[in-house]
Amino acid sequence: MKETKKSRVVSVSLLAAMAATMLAGCGSNPRQVRRCADEQGNVLPDTNCERGYVGGGYYGGGMMGRGGYPGWVYGGSGGTTPGSRVMGFTKTPTAGADVVTSGGRVISRGGLGGRSSGGGFFGGFG
């Protein structure tokens, strides 16, 4: 087969979804709650999922069980505090969804992004 220099497949999903959302005039993403849970959906303290939090997989710093649990789960219904139960979750967030978690810490914002890019119609950096 002749060698080509073009991508074999260029399939976009997030781009298409975001374009559709913006064209529909809706600028906000759906929100999904993130919890730390075991395979049965028992909600655990976040620290169970934060340890050993690395790229490419879910494991709990020596506690990794079958299927990468305990781990972060997204969406579903049920409580959010440790000891409660979540049902109908997924292991990855829905494309384009904003992920919500509980906070409570002292957080400063606005310390980056103070400059827009150029004065053109589109913006952009070059």
Place this chain on the structure above:
Amino acid sequence: MAGPPAADSLAGSASVRRRAIAPRQGWEQKVESLGLLFHTAPDQPYWNENAYYEFSASEVDVLERASNQLHAMCLEAVQHVIDKDRFAELHIPPTAIPWIKRTWEEEPPSLYGRFDLAYGGQAEPKLLEYNADTPTSLLEAAVIQWHWLQDCFPQADQFNSIWEGLVELWTELKTERHLKGTAVHFGHVRTIEDLMTVTALRDSAEQAGIATLGIHMDEIGWDEQNRWFLDNDDIRIRTLFKLYPWEWMLEEKFGGNVLESLEHTQWIEPVWKMVLANKGILAILWEMFPTSPYLVPAHIGSPASMSHYVKKPLCGREGEEVSIIRNGAVEFSAATTEGESQPFVFQELCNIPDFEGNRPVIGSWIIDGVSRGIGVRESDGPVTDDLARFVPHLFR
């Protein structure tokens, strides 16, 4: 794309061809459905499929070879700047230097960069500049022109495996556990172009099975107690792609926190890219490789003995503050946005083809250190600014 300039016209003599073509029926909806919402500026098209550029296979080979060699030279130049401690000439803040050295040694993830080349097919491509930190027009190059080719010339080829290269790179970063975060955050400012560039990159990461989260740069939070960054939902940011220049970040309120966090937070592109994104690197490259067919003379601070040259700021973008001087007279000067607040690099004028008033500059994409494709943007004037039209290409 910030690029310079045209000097002598090659009209009628360039071997690269610009061909007129009828745009696809409903092209606006087609490109919008792929995420290109900014296809038309107020009074002119930005995505322009009324024409396309046609290259030969050997011309594509020339561009690929030039891009790979330029990338190799750029890496040597970074090592040279570190070894010879030439950061001050580039006006890189001293606080960044230890982190530039460290990330250079540790090789954290680096995705991409875009060379801007002057090329008409008759002479070797000439480097205009390297957008190594915050290159845009990725969506147009990697996705939109690929689909245009599939619709219009499915049997033809295109120098464009940019998307494939990105997905391959993300896959490698994931499978070899080079990412600190299970999810990767993507930061950008509140413009449509940057949103779409970042969304294209997010899409390529998600194709590799990586969860992604978008965030505006001004929403990034600093956790004073834990001394790490959080997103808008208080999720700790461990790996962040930022479409925001390093030199801007370091001047801002959280600039010191950014450097402090580098131990624990991956920033993509890494901070060592500040060296290559600085236009002073053009002068250092010329000093190191004066016989390279891909370079033209360049100097920091003065034009030396050149009589026809481009003057541009070390850290300008989209043609900001670029001037063209010929025989001592200013032939062109872009409006300044902030005055002449920084040093300049002076680069000899390059020949850019002129196709009946259309001046194309080749954006040549380096993905994971390898030349993976091109996009063409053309201007009416001598400087490629943020309104330069993107025109698809093919080769036969």
